[in-house]
Amino acid sequence: MKTISLKLNAEAEALAAEARAFFTTALPDNLREQVKRQNTTLPIEEQKDWHRVMDARGWGGHGLPLADGGPGWDDEVYYAFLREMALADVPRPMLYGLRMLAPTLAKFGTADQKARYLPGIVSGDTMWCQAFSEPNAGSDLAALKCKAVLNGDHYVISGTKIWTTEAHVSDALFGLFRTDSSGRKQAGISFLMMPIDVPGLTIRPLHLLEGTHEVNELHFDDVRVPVIDRLGEEGDGWRLAKFLLEIERLESAEVSRSWAIYRTITEFLSSEAAATRGICDDPGALDQLSKLHQRLVSLDAQERLLVKRGEAALREQAPFLKLLGTPLFQDLAEFLMILVGVPAQIQLSEQERQGRPVLGPDTATFAAASFYLKRTTSIYGGASEVLKDLIARPYWRKA
Amino acid sequence: MSTETDFVALIGDTANRFLRDQYGFTDRRPDDLSRTFDRDRFWAAFMELGCQALLLPEDADGAAQDVTAALPVLEALGQEVLTSPFAVTAAVAPLILGNAEEPLRTAILKKIAAGLHRLAMSAEDLSLSPSAPPTTLEITIHENTIALNGTTHMVIEAGQASAFLLRASRSGSVDRFVFIPAHTPGISLTDYNLYDGSSAATIQCRDVNLPSASMIVVPDDMALNLANRFALCAVAEGLGTARRLWSELRDYLGLREAFSQRLSNFQVLRHRIVDMVSSLNAIEAGLAMLVEAESGRDDRDRRKLIHTALSEFRAHGIKVGKEAVQLHGAIGAMQEHVAAAGLTRLTVLNELAADQWGNERAMKALLQQDILNGTVSPLF
């Protein structure tokens, strides 16, 4: 029978204790505070500096095998580590490089590619972004048109990518490009990597609903990328992207970060501001809190069972985690925003720029921004509606 | 000769066309975001239509219309997701100003009718269950003057107001409202922008001296009247925004293609669009409840109607906003997009109109009392 235990193994428990102690002393207060208040746009240099601190501790490549510069943890240890990071308000590590490209490189990269790219990811020196989506290829990613034409030992790229997160602060990008339009649309796609300052690439900022600059539009005007920077074979991009996106889906269940918001909620509920408005003992609010708590514990248990059941189960079931996790993450953020009330609606960045105190409790600072921003969690990494479709597809496949 | 109904329809229609053609969301949005939108010019042009006089009494050059006359104007503002001091100036503040002493009363109302006043009030005074921090404003009465001291938070659109209408307390007596011209010495403003592009301010008064006539004594049910009227304005505007989001989304799903077909072919999306219509209907029903609550019922029924309408507005208004973002995909989450702007506006309107928990608590208390009294009956 498949395991039904929620207990982590001894190694995971030990690592969790070690990580907790390390984060308590090593994480700069300023960063901890920003993360705790749900600020999602931390200065990139501060994030990199923090990553270097983690790297010095041997955890820069957490999640990667020993051979590729990581600590070589099993799923349970890795899971325990991520949990501690979230609960200690540690900034989320550079997602696209470490969490997505690195495991894909480790599995499919040539020795030369690994040697050139993995060390920068592990040390935190190279920040990567992911250029998959296009204006007319989002959920239907295989419809992508941005063209890479082979010319000697280079590809020449022309076209547009959009919604590229953090491109404006990245050092490099990986993306999917159309190298053949003749057959099935999934077949003619290749996976290329390049530095962000490659000639011919321009980046235009786009602003999300509450004003942050997180995503971008990229224009490729005869950008030249050497063939040695193609990951996998030509036309292999779709398979690699599927591998990589499954990792993104697991990450975006956001269980640990949901626990962090839950904790912020309880802190607000015990504050004076909540007492003044009679919320802390309001049966309606407590009822909602209890329902959110129940969903969170259940999701947590589901994720933990999968972690204990290993890589295959985790990959197969990851879409379920995202489907449950993103709305919960969103509902927690909304609950916090509503608890804080109208002071949460003050646009913080402007306040900060003007050096004025924010009205309301400290928790108010990013509560609304977080609610608005988290609407996107059920769009990126596979929109919920499309994920459900993907999950259902094999159910009726002929044996 | 045109009838009264024709006149109201004409004003609504004119406002609608004017806002759509000259201040339409898509053309205006870049200026909103760069904060270069000329609010003074907008207000001046908007006032030329005369909408601000709709609800004012005839002796103050108003059209003395019933509150429903303002609904098309509010909805049209919502359609273009255009924040403005219209609701407070033309629909809410006159409820208080009607109680001011003469000649102040007529003078101010006439100025509003002529489009020469923009008034700002605190979110706390516009709701039965506010979440804004409470005011500490106090009045000291002298022989012919009054002095004001203290702080009021979340005064909506205070930065562009010509005067404030704030509630202040006086020890041993009930609260009064005070009419305060914006540039009165002793007043300082801390302005903040809200996520929907509107603004609010904390107003601090230090020994602000005003003539005694600036103090307005209001009847006991004023808090209820103000909350009713503001809720009505918020829901009417929200209905306009929600309707706009729905029609934009319907059009987008009919055009956008994925997996070699229009998104509107996917059954799950068609169902969601249908559910959104149910939400629009629920918001509209809430609006009707608020109109009904204005029509002179007993206080308990009025409160129940207000609480219910606001609960429905929260549940369905924010839901329409979220769906509009989600079903547009990434483009709907961009600040320029009407779905994003609509979601933030619907959220802010809800937060201004009521604290969710306070609203629900108050409703539960009323229902509990009904059970104890054995007085349960349909509301209409």
Ligand SMILES: Cc1cc2nc3c(=O)[nH]c(=O)nc-3n(C[C@H](O)[C@H](O)[C@H](O)COP(=O)(O)OP(=O)(O)OC[C@H]3O[C@@H](n4cnc5c(N)ncnc54)[C@H](O)[C@@H]3O)c2cc1C
């Ligand atoms: C904040 C943010 C960050 C992002 N970062 C990146 C990034 O770094 N790199 C990158 O490449 N991309 C990124 N994306 C893009 C993201 O992957 C796409 O937004 C996503 O794939 C959805 O595509 P779309 O936005 O074009 O929506 P569309 O595909 O146009 O979908 C619109 C709506 O229709 C629904 N829909 C579509 N197809 C179906 C169907 N068959 N059945 C039912 N419903 C359907 C969708 O669920 C959605 O609700 C980001 C997006 C956001 C919002």
